[in-house]
Amino acid sequence: MRGLVLSLRRERLLLLADTHVGYEVELRRVKGVNVMSQTRRLVEKVLELVDMHNVTSVVVLGDVKHELPVPRESAEEVRAFLSTVARRVPMLLIPGNHDSLLQEIASGINGVEVAPTRGVLIDRFLLVHGHVKPAKQDLEKADVVIMGHTHPAVVIRDEIGYAVKEPALLKMRTSRSRMCRALYGEPCKRRARLKIVVLPASHPLITGVDVREIPQMASEGRTLLKYVEWRPEEVEIYLPDMTFLGTLADLQEVV
Numbered sequence: 001m002r003g004l005v006l007s008l009r010r011e012r013l014l015l016l017a018d019t020h021v022g023y024e025v026e027l028r029r030v031k032g033v034n035v036m037s038q039t040r041r042l043v044e045k046v047l048e049l050v051d052m053h054n055v056t057s058v059v060v061l062g063d064v065k066h067e068l069p070v071p072r073e074s075a076e077e078v079r080a081f082l083s084t085v086a087r088r089v090p091m092l093l094i095p096g097n098h099d100s101l102l103q104e105i106a107s108g109i110n111g112v113e114v115a116p117t118r119g120v121l122i123d124r125f126l127l128v129h130g131h132v133k134p135a136k137q138d139l140e141k142a143d144v145v146i147m148g149h150t151h152p153a154v155v156i157r158d159e160i161g162y163a164v165k166e167p168a169l170l171k172m173r174t175s176r177s178r179m180c181r182a183l184y185g186e187p188c189k190r191r192a193r194l195k196i197v198v199l200p201a202s203h204p205l206i207t208g209v210d211v212r213e214i215p216q217m218a219s220e221g222r223t224l225l226k227y228v229e230w231r232p233e234e235v236e237i238y239l240p241d242m243t244f245l246g247t248l249a250d251l252q253e254v255v
Contacts, residue, residue: 002167002202002240004146005053008123014055015127016046017148018201020066020098021081022074027205029073038204039077043084045204050089058089061148061199062096062129069100078105086111094119096129096149097222130198130224133183139176140188144195149223151201153208154237154245165207167200168245170214171236174228182227196228200240211237212252 003016019042027033046058064082067074082105085091090111095102106112118135119128126142128134130149139145154168173193180188201208209217215232218225232249239245 001049002200003049004169004197004199005049005055006122006125006146008125011056012054013122014046014049014053014058015061015146015199016058016202017061017129017199018063018096018151018203018206019060019081020063020201020203020206021078022071023066023203023205025067025073035205037077039081041204042202043081046085046202047088050085055089057092058085059092059127060094060202061127061146062094062131063098063148063201064093064096064102065105066098066203068098071101071105075101075105078102079109082106082112083109092120094127094129097131128224131222134224136180136184136188139180139183139194140190142194143192144197145224146197146199147224148199148201150198150214150218150225151206151208152198152211152214152237153200154239154251155210155212165210167206167208167240168211169200169238169240169242170196170198170211171238172196172228172231172234178229179224179227196225198225211235211248215248 006013024035027035065078092113094115095117103114121138124143126138126145128147130147152168152170153165155165157163176194177187215230233247235248237245
């Protein structure tokens with residue numbers, strides 16, 4: 001499962017990131033690759049997870065849609081995705097950097113709510129896409145930040161050199177004070193260390209970025225991961241089924 005189920009009292013939230021509905025439009029228009037739409041496949045997988053885990057709502061952590069700057073070809077496909085899922089279970093959408101006009105696209109679809117771009121705090125979990133600053137008061141209260149945006153993946157090689165790339169989930173801890181100073185110019189009132197969870201992309205055709213490249217990419221890019229402490233021995237890496245592969249330090253030792 002390319003996501004997490006968050007159990008909170010009577011609620012069970014299915015957290016997904018980077019569904020990138022309409023990605024096939026870019027493949028066709030920019031790269032000349034004609035690929036069948038994956039939206040039906042994506043919907044079927046989401047609804048399968050909803051039923052399997054008795055989910056009460058689905059939260060998409062940004063990049064619900066893909067087409068930029070204006071969703072000319074994929075807007076109706078995005079609406080179909082949202083309306084089909086929302087007929088079964090309510091949806092909360094946290095806008096990402098690809099989500100221009102998302103509010104307009106989602107307008108009028110029963111069961112779909114578009115959250116602020118800075119994310120939402122639910123209990124002690126701060127749910128964000130990861131491309132903009134969260135609200136300082138939310139970062140101070142959160143125990144865990146769950147985000148998407150960076151599409152983590154892991155390359156697995158066997159003894160004869162065959163390699164596959166699989167989506168991955170990252171889990172790490174970081175200094176809350178360091179993040180607050182970097183983001184807001186002052187420390188947070190609460191100093192306990194913060195847990196960060198990074199979800200893989202949910203779109204079936206998007207594998208992601210090798211986790212060994214993410215620290216460098218994060219240092220150069222517009223992402224919350226730019227402000228975390230990258231201690232490779234403390235960055236845990238999991239497959240989508242939660243198989244533990246080891247730490248980033250372990251993978252960096254593998255040639």
